[in-house]
Each structure stands twice: as structure tokens, then as C-alpha cells.
């Protein structure tokens with residue numbers, strides 16, 4: 001059996017800070033979030049590009065560099081195209097750069113670009129009219145950030161987006177009361193005590209896919225899903241749901257995201273359990289308790305939720321799903 005060969009090369013940690021990119025305005029307002037626009041005064045990212053092409057074979061097998069685009073040049077290519085990008089989304093920018101690579105170098109078969117947003121948050125400053133949000137000074141975010149992956153391939157008639165996914169990474173949320181974990185298998189391996197109310201601390205990466213890639217480009221902002229809106233849905237569902245586990249929680253976050261954004265086909269999760277260790281239990285007379293950082297090892301979950309799940313829940317008379325905040 002002949003096996004498909006792996007062959008690509010590229011550049012990672014390509015930092016791009018484009019100032020005064022076009023703002024993204026007119027996002028759909030959802031009940032879980034007051035995020036409706038992104039000013040993009042700083043459109044920042046850490047990008048990674050990989051070029052694919054059958055014609056690169058001799059660069060590996062014979063050291064023939066005649067068709068090699070130096071990875072150093074790839075870095076320049078991405079950064080310079082940030083100046084000419086007229087759109088306002090990470091997905092749109094990555095697609096634009098993939099297409100320009102394929103235009104420029106006719107021996108490429110496909111280009112894959114991934115990026116993590118390098119976010120800067122607004123900050124309030126004193127002005128002669130009182131405390132206002134500065135349009136000049138921003139502070140580096142140490143919080144979650146948007147992510148995107150795009151692959152564009154050459155076809156007989158032009159190019160085609162063959163992979164596009166969006167996401168938000170490194171959300172870290174703690175719910176101090178209203179989470180439980182009990183009813184699991186109790187046997188000779190069990191040492192964990194059942195909990196009817198535990199402080200649930202979770203790390204989440206959430207990804208989503210659009211039915212139509214066009215919606216990820218932001219030209220019709222009403223169909224774009226901002227990472228900030230997904231973050232706010234996650235926090236809202238966490239706040240509301242009497243969750244029985246992280247598994248249970250993420251299913252409901254997924255359903256709510258798909259309900260708010262029918263233009264998505266799928267929402268997926270990579271989560272991590274960082275539940276605090278208890279040091280001093282709460283008692284009748286002492287509402288508070290004392291906790292500390294958990295020790296490794298840490299539990300994790302992987303799960304995807306699809307529009308069929310939402311349709312099934314909505315059709316079911318005894319569904320636990322709620323669509324209101």
C-alpha cells in the first residue's frame with residue numbers, strides 16, 4: 001500500500017499589528033452579550049503559515065531550492081498584506097493572504113494559515129470631559145483570544161476554501177456555587193467525594209464552523225460570530241445552569257451558541273477541569289470556604305454539538321434546554 005506523503009513547510013510566530021484596520025460594525029445583538037462592534041484600532045495576531053505543493057518534493061529529496069519560497073519571505077508576505085487588507089475579521093484576513101500566496105506562486109497547491117488574535121483591551125483615561133475610553137492608549141490583554149484556521153487550495157478553475165474554522169482559546173471561568181458532581185461510579189478505585197456544590201473552575205477552548213465561509217469574512221457583519229459573543233454566551237450559561245458536570249455544561253453552552261447563530265453548523269469544545277481543592281469547608285455559620293489551586297493531573301473533555309442536537313432538543317417535550325437567558 002502506498003501511503004500519502006506528508007509535505008509542507010512554513011513559518012510560525014509571525015507577529016502582525018495592523019493599526020486602524022476597518023471596524024467590524026453591525027453584529028447581531030444577542031441577549032447574552034453587549035458586544036456589537038470591534039473597532040480594530042489594533043488588528044493584532046500571531047500567525048502561522050504552511051505552504052503545500054507537490055513541486056516541493058525535490059527540495060526535500062535533492063536539496064533543490066529553485067522553487068523554495070524562503071520562510072523568511074513568507075513572514076514578510078503576511079505582514080505586508082496586512083497593510084492592504086480592507087476587511088475586518090481574522091478569518092477574512094487569513095483567507096485573503098492564502099489567496100494572494102496562490103496568485104503569486106503558481107507552483108503552490110494549497111496554503112494553510114492559522115492565527116491567534118493578539119488582543120489589546122480598551123482602557124479608561126481622565127479627560128477634560130471626565131473619564132472616557134481612550135482611542136489612543138490600549139492595554140495588552142492577558143485574557144482569552146480569538147483564533148482562526150483557513151486553508152485555501154488551488155482548483156481547476158481558481159481557488160477554494162477547503163477548511164475554515166473559528167474559535168476562542170484560553171477562557172478561564174470560576175463559578176463559586178451552583179455546580180455539582182455526583183452519581184458517578186463508586187468502586188474500589190474511587191477516592192473522590194461526591195459534591196452537591198463545588199467551586200467549578202474551568203478552562204475552555206471553543207471552536208465553531210460556518211455553513212457558508214462567506215459569513216466569516218465580516219462583509220455582512222450581521223452573520224459574523226464574534227469570539228467575544230461566544231465568550232459571553234459561555235459565561236451566561238455557566239451562570240444559569242445548575243450544572244452536573246463539565247460535560248453537561250458544555251453541551252448546553254453549545255446548544256445556546258447554535259441557537260443564537262443558526263449560520264453555524266458545529267460548535268466544539270476542549271475543556272479542562274481546574275476545580276479548586278478545598279482547605280476549609282463552609283459550615284452553617286460560615287458561608288465562605290477556603291480553597292487552593294488544584295494539583296495535577298487535570299481532567300479534560302472533548303465534545304462537538306451540532307444543529308441536529310438543537311433541533312432534537314427543541315422537538316422534545318421533556319428537554320432541559322432553555323433558550324432564554
Ligand SMILES: O=c1[nH]c(=O)c2[nH]c(=O)[nH]c2[nH]1
Pocket residue numbers: 181192244245246247273299
Ligand atoms: O465535571 C467533571 N466531569 C468528570 O468527568 C469528572 N471526573 C472527576 O473526577 N471530576 C469531574 N468533573
